Amino acid sequence: MPAALKRSNVHTLLYALRSMASAAGELRFADRKPMRIKDIARAAGCDEKDCRDRLEAAIRAGVVRAGERRRGRSALYAIVPTPAPDWAAAVAYLDGVKEAREEARQKRGADRKAAPWAKNEDEENGGRTPELEDGENGGPPPELTDGTAGEERGTAPRTRTGDRPPNGSGDRPPNNPGGYPRGSQDRAGVGFQPQVVGPPGDQSESHEPDPDDHTTWRVCPGCDRRIMPDPQRPDRRVHARCEPHLAADRERHSA
Incomplete structure (x- = not known):
């Protein structure tokens, strides 16, 4: 064979x-x-x-x-x-x-390419798209002017995803942290609450320690290192290994 x-x-x-x-x-x-x-x-x-x-x-x-x-x-x-x-x-x-x-396969491929609904070579696989005439089917936006005759004409910027639109008539004013809001004369009855300013350590000590934020953990006075929060002892302020040393120091000072 x-x-x-x-x-x-x-x-x-x-x-x-x-x-x-x-x-x-x-x-x-x-x-x-x-x-x-x-x-x-x-x-x-x-x-x-x-x-x-x-x-x-x-x-x-x-x-x-x-x-x-x-x-x-x-x-x-x-x-x-x-x-x-x-x-x-x-x-x-x-x-x-x-x-x-x-031969039949090649003929089918040629007929498929010659079909009226077939795409051009430059439009296949994400190629160029046909360009639209200005002002037709969503063409370029109209140019905005302020009414002066000798001004430089330009196109309005397109708004992107996540951009903040410019303030206009009736728009909400931007947030000003720590400042007086606009239109305070209309809201004179609302009192302004000042922010409490103090050392960061005082503010962190006034709150419970956050296990996910080590900056809020308490500082051990014996070794000056932060104490990891323990759900069994939420009020712990000294490391267990530092307690004997601190007790000895207190006895010496008291003597």
């Missing part, structure tokens, strides 16, 4: 046919019904299209015989002992099938 037929797995199909054939070489089930192409393809480990091509190549070589082929009925295939198979005819048939399918 030529190498081209082995690459096409024709020999695998012949092995499967020989294992399923009866003593007379026919491919029948136990109920005498002919095996279908689907059954033969499953046994040979290929799809139905490749199975048909390989069966036809085997028929051209003279090692397989096909019975009467009628629409709606399965043909009866049988293995034929042949002393000198015509492998060249089988190779020529498979090469012709391959070339015909390649």
